[in-house]
Amino acid sequence: MDETIRSLAGDLRTADMAVALTGAGVSTASGIPSFRGDDGIWGDEFDPESFHIRRFETDPVGFWEDRIRLREHMRPSAVEPNAAHKALARLEACGGLSAVITQNTDGLHSAAGSSGVLELHGNAQRVICHRCGERRDSEWAFEVAKGSGDPPTCSCGGIYKPAVVLFGESLDPDSMSEARRLVAGSDVLLVAGTSLQVDPAASLPAQRQGATLAVINLETTPFTANADYDIREDVT
Secondary structure (H helix, E strand, C coil): CHHHHHHHHHHHHHCCCEEEEECHHHCHHHCCCCCCCCCCCECCCECHHHHEHHHHHHCHHHHHHHHHHHHHHHCCCCCCCCHHHHHHHHHHHCCCCCEEEECCCCCHHHHHCCCCEEECCEEEEEEEECCCCCEEEHHHHHHHHHHHCCCCECCCCCEEEEEECCECCCCCHHHHHHHHHHHHCCCEEEEECCCCCCCCHHHHHHHCCCCEEEEECCCCCCCHHHCCEEECCCCC
């Protein structure tokens, strides 16, 4: 394993453009549970349909009640970036990483110091008015919703929604286009903490143009068999 890590480190040092693609496994060590899998939160306690854009539009009060419960479950107090977030930030700082493409919405890559972060599914630390597009901090929105029992409302009369991609919504096409561009231009693609089961992010490794592929994940992925580096370890 040590030789594998040294070899990968060498490839990262010599790459003109290295890109990381991360998923929920990067943040579990920070106390944030994954959505899917045996220990995932989708199941008996939380129904994905409760967080569908249709529910937000037809029952915003109920949506925000469930969103508060989800946030309290998903994001315990004093959540901090873990060793994986910090390692990727250090790698970027020393010129070994050009960008982080993440499926996570927790904002921990940026909190760790990474600047080139592309958040495919949005950022749960922000809310956006569904009518005019104004953005605010999610902490304010949750305090309003918890205190009044009503969904947070914009001055334009629109209701704020979490600035994340809800079920029933499409990923931002500009973000996906940029993600594909980054992957296609990379010399090394580092896939970390994701099982690559959910499209369209799951298809990104197929966009690489001869790049060295390193997969660091406890479970196999659809791209494991073709990976240059298959590291079955906890990414942290």
